[in-house]
Amino acid sequence: MKRDILSILDLTAQELAAIIGDAEDLKKMRKQGDAHPFLEHKTLGMIFEKASTRTRISFEVGMFELGGHALFLNPSDLQLGRGEEMRDTARVLSRYLSGIMIRAYRHQTIEELARHATVPVINGLSDIEHPCQILADILTMQEYFGDVSDLTVAWVGDGNNVCNSLILSSARTGFSVRVATPDNYAPPGSVLSRAKAAGSRVAICPTPEGAAADADVIYTDTWVSMGNEQEHDERIRAFAGYTVDEALLDEASPDAIVMHCLPAHRGNEISDGVIEGRKSVVWDQAENRLHAQKALLVRLLKK
Numbered sequence: 371m372k373r374d375i376l377s378i379l380d381l382t383a384q385e386l387a388a389i390i391g392d393a394e395d396l397k398k399m400r401k402q403g404d405a406h407p408f409l410e411h412k413t414l415g416m417i418f419e420k421a422s423t424r425t426r427i428s429f430e431v432g433m434f435e436l437g438g439h440a441l442f443l444n445p446s447d448l449q450l451g452r453g454e455e456m457r458d459t460a461r462v463l464s465r466y467l468s469g470i471m472i473r474a475y476r477h478q479t480i481e482e483l484a485r486h487a488t489v490p491v492i493n494g495l496s497d498i499e500h501p502c503q504i505l506a507d508i509l510t511m512q513e514y515f516g517d518v519s520d521l522t523v524a525w526v527g528d529g530n531n532v533c534n535s536l537i538l539s540s541a542r543t544g545f546s547v548r549v550a551t552p553d554n555y556a557p558p559g560s561v562l563s564r565a566k567a568a569g570s571r572v573a574i575c576p577t578p579e580g581a582a583a584d585a586d587v588i589y590t591d592t593w594v595s596m597g598n599e600q601e602h603d604e605r606i607r608a609f610a611g612y613t614v615d616e617a618l619l620d621e622a623s624p625d626a627i628v629m630h631c632l633p634a635h636r637g638n639e640i641s642d643g644v645i646e647g648r649k650s651v652v653w654d655q656a657e658n659r660l661h662a663q664k665a666l667l668v669r670l671l672k673k
């Protein structure tokens with residue numbers, strides 16, 4: 371049966387651990403220059419409704435390095451952009467491709483694609499989740515700390531897609547997540563209840579300092595996600611006081627690392643000093659998108 375990864379919860383704890391282990395192996399092979407053509411003759415269609423640097427390039431390079439091929443599909447160049455239905459697109463693409471990755475504004479669009487596709491569908495970011503980002507983040511935390519299960523991860527900023535997948539991933543990794551957001555920007559109640567039902571350890575904190583206190587990881591993301599551009603000024607006002615800066619970092623554990631899924635906006639959600647500082651692991655996170663997604667692709671597409 372085909373496997374879709376629409377949510378980080380679509381992976382069991384064992385599968386997640388195996389993917390992270392495979393990602394470490396693939397990273398080593400790549401560094402040593404060893405070929406690893408595990409997906410020869412496989413093809414991945416990549417539908418992007420929104421912009422992307424990391425997701426697009428890491429998936430495309432990943433498929434190439436695995437011996438397969440990736441196709442970048444802009445909906446406005448497909449008949450999808452002229453009104454062809456997603457369910458018809460799903461059925462037709464499934465006749466050509468081994469798998470489909472999609473970045474969409476609405477999570478329901480991805481669910482509709484997955485419902486009608488007969489090949490695996492991967493969520494490359496929706497309004498609700500960003501599971502591929504969190505795979506790379508878990509790999510990054512494991513590289514820095516070894517076992518991640520005892521970590522405390524503080525999320526400071528917008529309770530958005532990346533935050534949601536992080537909270538949900540606690541049910542699979544065991545780490546605890548503390549979330550500090552301005553009023554009205556908390557993660558959706560539906561995500562919090564799914565997380566709690568799945569066994570996540572999550573606490574909502576009233577202040578960034580409360581979330582950051584003795585934390586092992588401080589994680590943030592843009593205050594203005596793709597699709598929120600019209601709320602830009604209102605958001606910048608609402609998020610005042612939520613910058614991950616040197617003072618906030620002082621509240622965290624002395625060995626803490628700082629994470630950001632990127633793209634970053636220095637002076638808003640993160641200070642220039644912190645993102646450029648020695649505790650920042652953001653470039654490793656970005657690189658690890660490649661290794662973690664290659665491991666995921668092998669698991670989903672290799673027969």
Ligand code: CP
Binds near residue numbers: 421422423503631633
């Ligand atoms: N973090 C992330 O998904 O980056 P892109 O938007 O560049 O793909």
Ligand code: NVA
Binds near residue numbers: 632
């Ligand atoms: N929350 C951001 C993540 C970008 C990778 C957005 O949705 O734009």
